[in-house]
Amino acid sequence: MTNAPLPRLAPGATIGMLGAGQLGRMTALAAAQLGYKTHVYAPDAAGSPAAQVCAAATVAGWDDLDALERFARSVDTVTLEWENVPVATVEHLRRFTTVNPGPNVLSVAQDRINEKSFVNALGIATAPWRPAASADDVARAVAEIGPRCVLKSTRMGYDGKGQARIGAGSDPAEAWATIGAPASDDAGGGTAGGIVEGFVTFACEVSVIVVRGGDGAMAAYPAVENRHKDGILDVTVAPAKIAPETATEAERVARRIAEALDLVGVLAVELFVTPEGGVLVNEMAPRPHNSGHWTMDACASSQFEQLVRAVCGLPLGSVERVADAEMVNLIGDDAARWPELMAEPGARLHLYGKAEARPGRKMGHVTRLFPRG
Ligand SMILES: Nc1ncnc2c1ncn2[C@@H]1O[C@H](COP(=O)(O)OP(=O)(O)O)[C@@H](O)[C@H]1O
Ligand SMILES: [Mg+2]
Secondary structure (H helix, E strand, O other): OOOOOOOOOOOOOOEEEEOOOOHHHHHHHHHOOOOEEEEEEEEEOOOOOOHHHOOOEEEEEOOOOOHHHHHHHHHEEEEEEEEEEEHHHHHHOOOOOEEEOOHHHHHHHHHHHHHHHHHHHHOOEEEEEEEEHHHHHHHHHHHHOOOOOOEEEOOOOOOOEEEEEEEEOOOHHHHHHHHHHOOOOOOOOOOOOOEEEEOOOOOOOEEEEEEEEOOEEEEOOOOOOEEEOEEEEEEEOOOOOOOOOHHHHHHHHHHHHHHHHHOOOOEEEEEOOOOOOOOOEEEEEEEOOOOOOOOHEEEOHHHHHHHHHHHOOEEEEEEEOOOOOEEEEEEHHHHHHHHHHHOOOOOEEEOOOOOOOOOOOEHHHHHHHOOOO
């Protein structure tokens, strides 16, 4: 199930980008470095982090078929920085141009039930889980899986949003009420409602970022450790300080998933490391990922450059790590520390051009490099 090789787009071509946040911005910067232009499309593109650095921006809805057609005809290929772009949008764009990653990948990644079913079907382990469409389903799942669980909305969750922890003695109905009525407002064909997962007492959390070209060539960055604060990624340590066998297994799993998805582009796989050194897949995102930002400063080619290379039919770049790294997110008011960070020798500061520092909002990040261990 391999795609026909993508036509090779020469520098000067224009990449269409669905989504206008910092991931789109950093992809556009990487594209510009290689001589490509980027045209961003999003309902909220006006003045966005991506639009500030793109050659063109279209501000229009995901269901605006005319605007989508004009956009598709004005670019040479399309990619995305947000996996929740409606599948119908991507199907429409595909009538006029190539879109990678494609609709099959999105329908898996947009929905936690589809995602876990896909991963388990490959023989890859996750936490135990059950679908839940009502408070009764939640109670039944908790009775089967064990008292400590996490209830998550199947769709649209990010940064720990749309989740409720369930412990011994907690009320499943209350948990069900907090994740809210299922939103099934898009044409993605996914499941609505919730998923109950067994709570994993992990030793640490890691992620692996894989890049895959249209010819099936693959490369993977080393597993990195991710520490979260209030459900939001706080620090990434690259590489993760885990047993070599655990790192190898995490990489094998990520490559296997990218291959099975027939992915063209970048895939981030988040995993839990168990106290015994095994891995369980938590979730995945078919786009550059916050836990891969360190690659901009510490690797021969960044995750963003790799996305450009993959979707333009170019050879993949080297994932060689020239330094170890620690990336710290700047969330909300953290970004006010910019004068101090600018003055710190060796600190690689990245700011996303967001005007308003709302609590919980990713404003930028800083990467510090260390000699390779
Ligand atoms: N089953 C689980 N057991 C233990 N911790 C979990 C579980 N699921 C999620 N978490 C914690 O919550 C964080 C966010 O959950 P995740 O599923 O990655 O959703 P998202 O990143 O989309 O908000 C995880 O990184 C992890 O720290
Ligand atoms: Mg996550």
